[in-house]
Amino acid sequence: YVHLPHTEGEKNMILEVDGVEFQYRSKEVLKDIEFHLKRNEILSILGPNGVGKTTLLKCMNAILKPKRGTILIEEEDVLKLEQIEIARLLGYVPQRCDSARLTAFDAILLGRMPHMKWNVSTEDVMLVEATIKKLHLEELALRYIDELSGGEVQKVGIARAIAQNPKLLLLDEPTSSLDLKNQLEILNIIREVVRKENVSAIMTMHDLNLALRYSDKFLFLKNGTIFAAGSVEDITPDIIEEVYGVPVTIQNYNDVAVVIPTA
Numbered sequence: 698y699v700h701l702p703h704t705e706g707e708k709n710m711i712l713e714v715d716g717v718e719f720q721y722r723s724k725e726v727l728k729d730i731e732f733h734l735k736r737n738e739i740l741s742i743l744g745p746n747g748v749g750k751t752t753l754l755k756c757m758n759a760i761l762k763p764k765r766g767t768i769l770i771e772e773e774d775v776l777k778l779e780q781i782e783i784a785r786l787l788g789y790v791p792q793r794c795d796s797a798r799l800t801a802f803d804a805i806l807l808g809r810m811p812h813m814k815w816n817v818s819t820e821d822v823m824l825v826e827a828t829i830k831k832l833h834l835e836e837l838a839l840r841y842i843d844e845l846s847g848g849e850v851q852k853v854g855i856a857r858a859i860a861q862n863p864k865l866l867l868l869d870e871p872t873s874s875l876d877l878k879n880q881l882e883i884l885n886i887i888r889e890v891v892r893k894e895n896v897s898a899i900m901t902m903h904d905l906n907l908a909l910r911y912s913d914k915f916l917f918l919k920n921g922t923i924f925a926a927g928s929v930e931d932i933t934p935d936i937i938e939e940v941y942g943v944p945v946t947i948q949n950y951n952d953v954a955v956v957i958p959t960a
Contacts, residue, residue: 709735711897712757712865717766719749719756726752728921730766734865734914739891740899741908744918744940750901751792753918754867757899758789770865784811788858789867790851801837801845801853805829808860828860832886847874855883859890866890866898872907880904884911905937905956929954 710733717730726749734740742750755761757768759775768775770786778786788808799807805828809821829838834856837849845853851874858866866887872880888911891898902908908915909929917925917940925936934945937956944959 711736711771712899713767713769714757715767715769717753717756717768718764719752719761720764726921727756727763730923732916732923732926734897734899736895736897737891738897738913739888739911740897740914740916741902741912742899742916742918743902743905743908744924745942748918749921750918751869754789754869754899754901758787758867759783760789781811784861784863786864787867788861788863788865790854790858790869790871792869792873793847799842800839801834801842801849801856802829802839804842804853805834805856805860808857811861824862825860828856831859831889832856833882848876848879851875852879852883855887859886862894864896866896868898868900870901870903872902872904880907887911909954909956 712734714733715731717727718725719727730753742753744750752761756763757775759768759778759780762776773782773786775783775786802825806817806821806825809817809825813821829835832852832855834852837845837853842850842853851871855868855871858868868887871883871887875883884907887898887900890896900908900912902912909932912929914928915926915932916923917936919940924940925931932947932954934947937943937945937947946957946959948955948957
């Protein structure tokens with residue numbers, strides 16, 4: 698998966714990351730990161746805390762500038778684009794979304810800014826309303842962000858990214874503040890958006906079982922490099938033990954792979 702030749706389905710490629718390296722001061726965080734992603738795919742970046750998952754997302758969004766390497770979205774070099782051009786291609790949801798004195802509706806409407814010219818259009822408002830309905834946020838729409846729970850703010854942040862109509866969604870632990878019901882609801886919505894809107898998504902995840910249930914492809918990071926990559930069929934107990942230091946088994950339940958720690 699990491700080094701697939703770009704022959705079959707090259708026109709369907711949405712993201713190419715090649716030789717990305719990043720360091721904080723003198724500490725090397727990412728080394729020779731290389732992978733690609735097709736349309737309508739969900740990729741989960743996995744690995745223990747501090748391994749560079751969030752840093753990799755921020756490099757893809759040009760929030761952080763890699764020491765070297767290229768990041769192409771639909772053959773556009775992200776690292777050479779203006780911020781507003783990046784925002785038309787990428788919808789980014791950080792681990793913690795800002796709590797501002799805005800209504801949820803206005804916060805989601807901000808996702809339309811990269812596409813606005815002079816004023817908010819009827820199309821912008823209709824798209825925001827459709828996104829609110831899709832994420833079942835009608836009851837929150839006119840409430841202020843700073844009055845919402847952490848999970849509700851997270852859902853508004855995801856709605857804002859979807860309202861951007863990006864080519865690629867970048868989601869940093871999108872389920873971290875959500876209860877089980879809302880975790881499943883949000884991941885189902887992300888999967889539906891990816892399938893129906895001809896986009897792709899990259900998520901950092903800690904919950905291996907949620908990642909296995911909702912993702913098509915996986916990257917396991919260890920010591921700042923890609924330790925293993927592939928689809929569900931490529932994930933083995935040995936890979937998980939090497940990356941996380943915990944022995945596991947992988948069993949199938951209702952056609953879904955489930956990771957069970959054995960320690």
